[in-house]
Every structure is written in structure tokens, then in C-alpha cells.
């Protein structure tokens with residue numbers, strides 16, 4: 101069958117003598133061109149360009165997640181308000197570092213950056229909330245060689261994380277931390293006199309398969325003394341606040357999910373004892389909880405929309 105050439109009619113018309121399949125093809129191509137013209141006019145891109153942008157965006161996100169973000173330290177500054185804080189303690193600044201999961205060779209620069217920032221801040225207290233290791237205790241001495249360069253006016257306090265505690269040698273870790281000049285709390289508290297006011301720093305044992313004991317941890321602290329509690333796993337906040345108001349609990353463990361969906365703040369990956377409180381500030385009555393994203397990574401060295409964090413919290417008097 102011969103195709104008849106359209107001899108007359110306007111440029112946009114199709115001769116009825118043409119083969120129907122050819123006619124359909126020409127019409128579809130014209131509709132596609134018109135759609136793309138509309139898309140270009142309305143949105144400034146075509147489907148092909150959109151696909152190219154998505155591929156480039158995906159490659160950029162992967163590059164960020166695996167190469168850039170795990171080593172990019174951020175500093176978060178927040179005020180924590182509590183009624184039970186004497187005016188003398190208003191303005192007290194606490195630095196929080198957690199979850200190093202230290203890998204010598206890979207993480208030295210990141211930890212050194214955190215230490216340098218802490219030194220510049222001239223903090224009142226420093227809290228280290230566990231998971232210094234991913235199980236291998238041999239990384240503790242090289243990590244402490246970096247951390248011991250930092251100090252705070254009223255001390256550096258540390259607790260165990262589950263990865264540290266699962267090796268069953270808490271006293272070995274305690275000795276190493278104490279040798280570095282840090283206080284190591286396992287179901288214990290330390291009562292300080294800061295600017296003439298009482299302040300208790302309390303630290304529990306790790307929670308996940310550990311032996312946390314809130315009664316022992318808070319023993320001897322008067323009801324009127326404000327408490328800063330260090331507890332590796334954040335969901336233990338509920339157990340701690342069942343005993344008394346905890347003016348500020350500091351926790352890590354979740355890594356903020358390590359990879360989050362930007363804008364909606366959703367973390368697909370959760371972990372035992374970190375499912376209720378994943379990241380950030382939570383308040384209940386006169387109790388506050390701050391969960392940090394931590395410094396290191398566990399498993400694959402990847403972070404996305406969830407960079408390493410040094411948190412600097414300022415205590416404030418008031419509701």
C-alpha cells in the first residue's frame with residue numbers, strides 16, 4: 101500500500117488518505133513535542149533533563165553520604181530550660197560528644213576537629229555518653245590520646261555504651277579514662293559545687309544487656325539538687341524520670357539514625373532502646389532529654405542528612 105503525501109491543507113493537518121498507523125505516530129510525536137514544549141515553558145526542563153538531574157542528584161547524594169558527610173563535624177547549640185536550676189547555674193555550658201566507634205586511621209582527623217572545637221569553646225562541663233568502640237577495646241588508648249587534650253572548668257564525665265560494655269571489661273575502660281583525667285560513672289554520681297551551687301552529675305551503666313540501676317545512680321542526691329544524667333541509651337529517660345525530675349539527661353546511641361530523609365526529619369533505621377527518642381531535645385515537666393547524633397559511624401562509614409555532631413547545651417533557669 102502506497103502512502104499518499106499530503107498535498108493540501110494547513111501545516112498542522114494530516115491527510116485522511118495516510119495509513120492509520122502512520123497517522124497515529126505523527127499525532128503522538130506531535131503531542132509529545134507539545135507536552136515537552138509546555139513542560140519547558142512551565143518548569144524550565146524536559147523529562148530527559150529531569151532524568152539527568154535525578155541521576156546527577158543521586159550520584160551527588162551518594163558522594164556526600166559516603167565521602168563527605170561522615171567526616172564533616174557540625175556544632176549544635178541549644179538552650180535547656182529547667183525551673184529547678186539556681187540562678188547561679190544559669191548559663192552553664194556543657195559539651196556533649198558520643199558514639200565515636202573510633203576507627204584509628206579513618207577517624208583521627210574528625211575527632212581532632214571535635215577536640216579543637218571543644219578547646220575553643222572553654223566549656224564548664226564535658227559529657228561523653230559512650231560507644232567509644234565498636235567492640236575492640238584496643239581503640240580506646242588511641243582515642244583517649246586525642247580526647248585527653250580537652251578539658252572543662254568542672255570536669256569531663258563519661259559513661260559506658262553498649263558496644264563498650266558487651267566486651268565485659270568495664271573496669272579496664274574505667275582505668276584508662278581515669279588515667280586520662282576523666283571521671284567514669286557506672287551507676288554512680290558526683291556532686292559538684294559550681295559557682296557556689298550544688299549540681300549532681302549522675303551516670304548509669306549501659307542499658308542494652310547491661311545493669312543500669314537508677315536507685316544507685318541517684319543515691320544521696322537531694323530533691324532540690326539539679327541533676328545532669330549521662331545515660332547511653334535515650335529510651336531509659338522514662339525509667340530515670342520515674343524516680344525524680346532529671347533536669348537534663350544526655351544520651352547518644354541512635355546516631356540520629358545515621359541516615360535521615362531530608363526535610364521531613366525521618367530516620368528509617370532505629371535501634372533497641374533508641375526507638376522512642378531518636379534525636380534532639382525532648383521535654384517533660386521539669387525534665388529534659390537531649391539525644392545527640394554522635395561523632396562516628398557504626399557498620400558502613402556512611403551518614404546522610406545526619407552529620408557528626410558536637411552539641412553545646414546551655415542551662416537556663418525557667419520554664
Ligand SMILES: [Fe+2]
Pocket residue numbers: 231261262263332352353354
Ligand atoms: Fe550504642
